[in-house]
Structure formats: C-alpha cells, structure tokens
Amino acid sequence: MPSAESVLNLPTIGTGAETLAQLRRVIICAGTGCMANGAMKVFEKFKSEMAGSGLRVILELRPEAADGEVRLSKSGCQGFCQMGPLVSVVPDGILYTKVKPEDVAEIVKQTLTEGQVVERLLYKDPATRKSCKGFGENPFYARQSRFVLHECSFLDPEDIHEYMLHGGYGAARKAFVEMSPEEICKQISESGLRGRGGGGFPTGRKWDAARVQNSTKKYVICNGDEGDPGAFMNRSVMEGNPHCIIEGLMIAARAIGANETLIYVRAEYPLAVARMRRAVKDAEQAGILGKNVFGTGLSMKCDVMEGAGAFVCGEETAMIASIEGQRGMPRPKPPFPAQSGLWGKPTIINNVETLAHVCRILNEGPEIFRSIGTKESPGTKTFALTGHVANTGLVEVPFGTTLREIVLNIGGGVTDDAGKIWKTGFKAVQIGGPSGGCLTEEHFDLPLAYESLRSVGAMVGSGGLVVLNQNTCMVGIARFFMEFTQRESCGKCVLCREGTMQLLALLDDVIEGRADANTMVLLDKLGRAVQIGSLCGLGKTAPNPVLSTMRYFRKEYEEHIFEKRCRTGRCKALLRPEINQEKCKGCGLCLKSCPTNAITGEKKQPHHIDAELCIKCGACASTCKLHAIEGI
Amino acid sequence: MASMPIAVQSAGKFEKVCSILEDHGHRPAGLIPILQAIQHEYQYLPEEVLTYVAMSLDVPPARVFGVATFYAHFALERKGKHVIRICDGTACHVKQSLPVLNALHEKLGTSEKRKNSADMMFTVETVACLGACGLAPVVVIDEQVYGQITPERALALVDEIKTAEDAIETASGTGAEQTSAEDAHA
Numbered sequence: 001m002p003s004a005e006s007v008l009n010l011p012t013i014g015t016g017a018e019t020l021a022q023l024r025r026v027i028i029c030a031g032t033g034c035m036a037n038g039a040m041k042v043f044e045k046f047k048s049e050m051a052g053s054g055l056r057v058i059l060e061l062r063p064e065a066a067d068g069e070v071r072l073s074k075s076g077c078q079g080f081c082q083m084g085p086l087v088s089v090v091p092d093g094i095l096y097t098k099v100k101p102e103d104v105a106e107i108v109k110q111t112l113t114e115g116q117v118v119e120r121l122l123y124k125d126p127a128t129r130k131s132c133k134g135f136g137e138n139p140f141y142a143r144q145s146r147f148v149l150h151e152c153s154f155l156d157p158e159d160i161h162e163y164m165l166h167g168g169y170g171a172a173r174k175a176f177v178e179m180s181p182e183e184i185c186k187q188i189s190e191s192g193l194r195g196r197g198g199g200g201f202p203t204g205r206k207w208d209a210a211r212v213q214n215s216t217k218k219y220v221i222c223n224g225d226e227g228d229p230g231a232f233m234n235r236s237v238m239e240g241n242p243h244c245i246i247e248g249l250m251i252a253a254r255a256i257g258a259n260e261t262l263i264y265v266r267a268e269y270p271l272a273v274a275r276m277r278r279a280v281k282d283a284e285q286a287g288i289l290g291k292n293v294f295g296t297g298l299s300m301k302c303d304v305m306e307g308a309g310a311f312v313c314g315e316e317t318a319m320i321a322s323i324e325g326q327r328g329m330p331r332p333k334p335p336f337p338a339q340s341g342l343w344g345k346p347t348i349i350n351n352v353e354t355l356a357h358v359c360r361i362l363n364e365g366p367e368i369f370r371s372i373g374t375k376e377s378p379g380t381k382t383f384a385l386t387g388h389v390a391n392t393g394l395v396e397v398p399f400g401t402t403l404r405e406i407v408l409n410i411g412g413g414v415t416d417d418a419g420k421i422w423k424t425g426f427k428a429v430q431i432g433g434p435s436g437g438c439l440t441e442e443h444f445d446l447p448l449a450y451e452s453l454r455s456v457g458a459m460v461g462s463g464g465l466v467v468l469n470q471n472t473c474m475v476g477i478a479r480f481f482m483e484f485t486q487r488e489s490c491g492k493c494v495l496c497r498e499g500t501m502q503l504l505a506l507l508d509d510v511i512e513g514r515a516d517a518n519t520m521v522l523l524d525k526l527g528r529a530v531q532i533g534s535l536c537g538l539g540k541t542a543p544n545p546v547l548s549t550m551r552y553f554r555k556e557y558e559e560h561i562f563e564k565r566c567r568t569g570r571c572k573a574l575l576r577p578e579i580n581q582e583k584c585k586g587c588g589l590c591l592k593s594c595p596t597n598a599i600t601g602e603k604k605q606p607h608h609i610d611a612e613l614c615i616k617c618g619a620c621a622s623t624c625k626l627h628a629i630e631g632i
Numbered sequence: 633m634a635s636m637p638i639a640v641q642s643a644g645k646f647e648k649v650c651s652i653l654e655d656h657g658h659r660p661a662g663l664i665p666i667l668q669a670i671q672h673e674y675q676y677l678p679e680e681v682l683t684y685v686a687m688s689l690d691v692p693p694a695r696v697f698g699v700a701t702f703y704a705h706f707a708l709e710r711k712g713k714h715v716i717r718i719c720d721g722t723a724c725h726v727k728q729s730l731p732v733l734n735a736l737h738e739k740l741g742t743s744e745k746r747k748n749s750a751d752m753m754f755t756v757e758t759v760a761c762l763g764a765c766g767l768a769p770v771v772v773i774d775e776q777v778y779g780q781i782t783p784e785r786a787l788a789l790v791d792e793i794k795t796a797e798d799a800i801e802t803a804s805g806t807g808a809e810q811t812s813a814e815d816a817h818a
Contacts, residue, residue, distance in 0.1 A: 036777030081766025230722030
C-alpha cells in the first residue's frame with residue numbers, strides 16, 4: 001500500500017479547476033435515464049467521429065492540457081432525464097438535448113471544428129418557444145441553486161483524479177489533518193444541516209451523540225436505500241458523484257471516531273452499485289481509504305452493500321438488522337443507533353444527500369451554508385419533479401422556495417395526458433411519497449420547508465414531488481400509496497400490518513362503489529390509530545396520503561360514496577356502461593355477444609345497454625369494431 | 633461438522649454454492665450477500681440450496697427462509713427466459729403504467745399471481761420504482777430500460793423477442809447450424 005502523500009501528491013488537490021475550466025470538453029450524460037435512451041451509442045459515435053475529423057481527443061484526464069485538445073467524457077445524471085441523451089460542450093456553454101448517434105457528425109463538424117451551434121438540437125422552452133443555448137438560458141436549470149447536483153453534471157464519476165483536481169477530498173484532508181472531532185461536529189451543528197432522508201433531524205446533534213459514546217468500535221452508514229417511489233435524487237448522486245459520498249462518510253467517521261463505514265445501496269439501482277464499488281476501489285488504490293489516512297495514522301474502511309428490496313430498510317434500525325443478515329424489521333428506540341446500533345456499537349446513519357452537503361460545509365464554512373434556505377431549514381434540497389409536468393427531473397432549490405416557482409417556472413407548467421401544456425389543469429402535488437401528503441392550489445405560495453409542510457399535513461420526506469392534473473382521481477392516488485405501504489409493511493406491529501390492509505379494503509370499497517356514510521369515519525379513525533400504534537416511520541406515516549386527500553379532496557370522496565361517480569372516469573367500477581350513440585352503427589354484434597341480454601336495439605339503429613342487467617364482462621366491448629362501447 | 637456428509641455427497645451439485653459460501657467466510661451475517669450471489673448464479677433460490685446454506689452456516693433453516701421470503705428481490709421460483717419488469721412507482725403510475733401491465737398480462741396469459749407465461753419464455757412482474765421517473769412510464773426487459781412506453785410498444789417489444797426466439801428455434805430445429813450461427817452473430 002503506497003503512502004497517501006506519494007500517490008496523491010496531496011498539495012495538488014483543487015489546483016486543477018482553473019486549467020480544467022479552459023479545456024474544451026464534450027460531456028455526455030451517463031445517468032440511468034440517458035443511458036436508457038442510448039447515451040452510450042452517442043458516446044461511441046463521438047469517439048469515432050472526433051477521431052475521424054482530425055481532432056485530438058483525450059479520454060483520460062491529464063492536469064496539463066495542450067491547445068487544440070478536446071476531452072470526451074461521461075458525466076453523472078444531469079437531472080433533465082426526459083430530454084436525454086444530453087450532450088454539453090464546455091466552455092462554449094452549449095447543451096444539446098435528445099441527441100441521437102446520427103446527430104453526432106453534425107455536432108463534431110459544426111460545433112467542434114467551426115464553433116457554430118446546431119440550432120435544432122437545443123432545448124426549446126415550451127412556454128416561450130425560444131431556443132435555449134445552454135444551462136444559463138434554460139429555465140429548468142437557471143432557476144435552480146445546484147450545489148449537490150452541480151458536480152454531477154460535469155465530473156466524470158469514474159475518474160477520481162478529476163474529482164481531486166476540482167478540490168475533491170480536500171474537506172476530508174482538512175477534517176483529518178487540521179480539525180478535531182469536536183470541531184467538525186461544531187461546524188456541522190452551526191451550519192444547521194438537517195437529515196435529507198425525511199425526518200429532518202439535525203445532523204450535528206446526531207454526530208455529537210455518537211461522538212461522546214465511549215466505544216473503541218463505531219460505524220457510519222450511508223443510507224442509499226431510496227425506496228420512496230417517485231424519488232431518485234440519491235440514485236443520481238451515487239451515480240454522478242460517488243466520491244463526494246465517500247468523502248462525506250470519511251468526515252462523519254472522523255467526527256465520531258469510527259474507522260468502518262458502509263454504503264447501503266438499493267438493489268434496483270445496479271448502476272449506482274457499480275459506480276460506488278468502483279469509487280471505493282479507486283479511493284483505496286489512491287491511498288485515501290485504507291491505513292494511515294492522510295498520514296494521520298488513522299485507518300478507514302468502506303464497504304458497499306446492495307439491498308435486497310425492502311422499503312422498510314430505509315428505517316435506521318431495520319437497515320441495521322438487514323446489514324446483520326436478518327429480516328429488515330425495526331426495533332424500538334431508545335436505545336438510538338448512535339448509542340447502540342450495528343453489532344451493538346454506536347452507529348450513525350446518514351442519507352446520501354446529507355453526506356453530499358458535508359464537504360461543502362467544511363470547505364466553505366457553516367455561514368455560507370446557512371446563508372441560503374430558511375432559518376429553521378438552511379441549505380438546499382433536491383426534489384424529484386415528476387408526473388404531469390412539462391419538465392421532469394431533479395430540481396435543487398433552497399428551502400423556502402414556493403411550489404409555484406417549482407411547478408410553473410422550473411417545471412414549465414402542468415401537462416395533460418398527452419404531454420401538452422394545460423394551463424388550467426393543475427389539481428395537486430403529492431409530496432413526500434407514501435409518507436407524505438397533498439398540496440393544492442391554495443398552497444402555491446407556501447414556502448417549502450420541514451415545519452411549513454408539517455403544518456399542512458404533508459412532509460418533505462425524501463423529496464418526491466409528483467404533479468397531478470385534473471384527470472387524476474385522488475382516491476385512486478390514496479389507494480396507490482396505501483397498496484404500497486400495505487405491501488411493504490414488515491408485519492411487526494399489528495396496527496401497521498392489519499391496519500394498512502383494512503385501510504386498503506376501505507379505499508377499495510370507495511373505489512368500487514360499496515362504501516357508505518360510515519366509511520370515511522372509519523378511514524379517519526383507523527388512520528389515526530395506525531399512526532399511534534406503529535413503531536417506525538413506515539406505519540406512523542402510512543395513513544398520511546389517505547388523511548391528506550380526505551382533508552383537501554373531501555368532495556371527491558363524497559362523490560364516490562354517495563353519487564357512485566368518479567369525476568375522472570378512472571374508477572372503472574363506478575362507470576356506467578353506455579353505447580356511444582354517434583359511433584354505433586347498429587351492426588348487432590354486441591347484442592349477440594351479451595350473456596345477460598342487457599343490450600337492445602333495432603338493426604342499423606344505435607343500441608342501448610341496460611346498466612342494471614350489465615355484468616361488465618366486456619364481451620360486447622371486445623366484439624365492437626367501432627369502439628362504441630364505453631364505461632366497461 | 634454435521635453438514636460434512638451432505639457436503640461430500642452433493643459436492644458436485646452444490647459446488648458453486650460452496651465457493652460462494654467460501655467467499656463470504658461462512659458468516660451468517662453475510663446471509664443477504666450470499667443469497668444474492670446464489671440467485672445471481674441460479675436465477676432463483678431453489679429450496680434445497682436454501683436448506684444447504686442453512687446447514688453450512690449452522691443456522692436454523694427458518695432463518696434462511698425468513699430472510700429469503702422477506703426481501704422482494706429474492707425469487708423462490710424459477711423465472712422465465714425473459715424477465716419483463718414494469719415500473720409502478722408514483723410517476724409511472726400517474727402516467728398510466730397499469731394499462732401496459734394489463735396488456736402484457738393479457739398477451740402472455742400471466743397475472744399478478746401467475747408471473748410466468750405457460751411456455752416459461754416470459755416473466756411479468758412489477759417493481760416499486762426504478763428511479764428513472766423522468767422517462768415514465770418505464771419497462772425493463774432483461775436489464776434493457778425502455779422509457780415512455782405505451783401498451784402498443786410493449787406488445788411490439790414482446791413480439792420482437794418472440795420472433796427472435798422462433799428464428800433461433802427453427803434454425804436449430806432444421807439442423808442448419810451454420811446459418812443459425814451466422815444469424816446469431818448478425
């Protein structure tokens with residue numbers, strides 16, 4: 001094992017940023033989204049085209065760049081997945097969207113050799129119809145404050161040297177060489193950093209609690225088990241900037257006096273697992289992880305563990321059980337993991353996004369971190385903006401930003417089911433996934449932060465923001481989340497295990513027309529009972545989607561229950577079978593196919609269905625060639 | 633050492649399992665990575681292998697079965713040749729992933745309970761979220777991700793696989809090995 005100094009030549013950390021800023025680079029987004037759309041084919045095409053056009057292409061980064069060299073590299077997720085594959089050219093400041101291999105030759109010729117922009121590949125703002133040249137003109141990027149995500153969009157996640165030339169591992173070195181554990185905890189406490197995984201617990205206090213424990217063995221775990229359906233900011237950081245997570249972990253470990261760390265990554269993220277493993281290996285080879293870290297004599301170990309698909313493992317104690325090779329079931333707290341966690345030793349568990357903030361706090365100081373966001377919730381938060389919105393992707397904004405800014409300005413407005421802008425189509429935003437709640441138009445100007453959201457019955461959660469248009473049935477959304485939590489309940493607490501099942505059955509009653517006046521009372525009572533009677537966050541928050549939709553969309557529930565009608569037509573059981581009188585030509589095929597003789601009509605005249613006799617078997621609909629039968 | 637006779641008996645059968653257990657140092661704490669490695673090798677977790685793992689780790693079989701059934705990622709049944717996973721995360725759900733699922737179920741004769749098609753060619757399953765929400769709705773067929781999918785496109789993809797499979801079968805069936813090998817390369 002080479003010593004840290006010899007390999008790293010440590011004083012070079014951070015000295016390459018200026019040289020690199022001038023180097024011409026073609027950066028291809030290699031996040032999961034863009035790779036699914038063929039980013040790797042685009043990358044290969046660039047490689048051959050650039051070589052063929054006489055450009056001096058460099059694939060490996062060197063600190064000293066010669067004139068006329070162009071670097072071709074991959075980056076982590078740039079967040080604008082819907083428009084992928086994304087290709088950016090720096091320092092020209094151009095962002096091309098939806099690039100196909102056949103577009104590559106044009107980019108190489110026009111942009112790289114002649115310095116022109118290929119207009120047709122630029123992003124067009126759907127609201128103003130203007131072409132946006134680069135990140136700065138694109139409202140999706142320009143209105144964000146990208147700190148955690150910033151490095152993901154240009155660093156090569158598989159190149160540790162590039163990370164270091166940009167100042168990477170400088171904060172870790174500072175923590176190991178210049179700072180004492182108390183000082184680190186103090187800085188983090190002063191910054192006001194709160195856990196980004198959902199609960200919002202102050203990170204500094206958590207670290208302090210573990211630091212004061214008198215134990216020779218302590219652990220730090222990075223929680224990358226992002227199970228919330230509809231949130232993917234952790235995946236993006238693990239794929240895009242894995243070294244910053246390792247650095248954050250090292251700082252946390254130094255702060256509490258641990259020498260073993262572990263990154264627990266969700267099984268559904270194979271690329272994140274691969275990139276994290278590669279990053280750990282590279283850091284070991286570079287002498288950053290291992291024995292005698294930064295010449296201090298301290299050692300540091302980092303493992304990557306792949307989860308096995310259980311939402312509840314995002315809960316701290318369940319995750320510990322899972323790492324110990326058990327079923328992932330939570331246990332009562334106290335003792336808190338900071339006192340007795342993995343293998344009974346003091347353990348802290350931090351979310352990926354939390355750790356990604358740590359390096360910047362140490363580098364720039366807690367005051368800078370505090371200067372954005374709100375007083376209670378400082379800093380930025382990444383939200384995953386998805387659903388019926390023009391620009392879907394990852395959005396990093398200061399805490400306190402309003403929903404209006406996120407949905408209408410950054411998101412570009414609400415869309416209909418076909419993806420066209422629908423000015424009056426906004427219905428709600430579901431925030432925080434299965435543990436969160438709904439926000440409606442009345443909350444458009446509410447600043448998004450931990451406290452403000454709790455006051456309206458929602459929570460930041462992991463930061464999933466799903467925009468819903470008028471065609472979405474809110475009872476259906478409540479049922480969707482209830483089905484998820486019911487399936488993911490580990491079964492330890494009776495009220496969570498049985499309660500979520502009964503809540504789901506009650507919601508099915510509403511959706512299928514069996515509910516009566518008592519159903520809503522029961523939903524409310526049972527929901528509150530599940531909140532009280534559950535041990536961990538899963539059960540405590542599972543009824544939130546139901547309670548919150550009942551609070552803001554009571555009328556919609558009442559329509560389902562008393563009028564047996566779903567205004568969006570999504571609840572199939574409540575639809576009344578009808579024959580479209582304009583489409584029906586009276587061929588009689590449906591009449592013959594109906595097993596209950598519910599269809600009547602003269603030949604060549606539009607037919608009718610008797611809703612009372614109809615059993616909704618669908619036989620008529622499948623025989624009708626004109627698609628005239630509706631509501632089945 | 634109670635496990636020795638069985639280990640000797642079935643050394644050939646469980647050779648890979650043995651080497652996986654060896655790699656993880658026979659530690660019960662490594663049970664989840666062990667089962668993951670076994671599933672990677674066998675595509676699923678056969679019951680006899682689970683019993684064998686329990687004996688080798690010197691833990692009750694109930695503990696191994698408990699873990700194997702707790703986590704969604706572990707499959708106790710054999711899967712079809714091609715695995716189709718439909719994402720039903722929030723973003724995919726509101727962008728109509730269920731019609732895609734229903735269309736596939738109908739075409740392949742599968743259902744929520746019966747995930748494998750009768751000919752064991754396909755397995756259709758849903759996953760909670762793949763984190764590719766920007767591309768919703770998403771379908772993953774054999775690790776290849778397809779975004780913004782519609783029922784029609786999903787069915788077309790299945791047809792493509794079926795045609796490719798039929799081509800392989802007829803080619804090998806007629807004994808025209810030369811051409812089939814060439815086809816495979818093309």
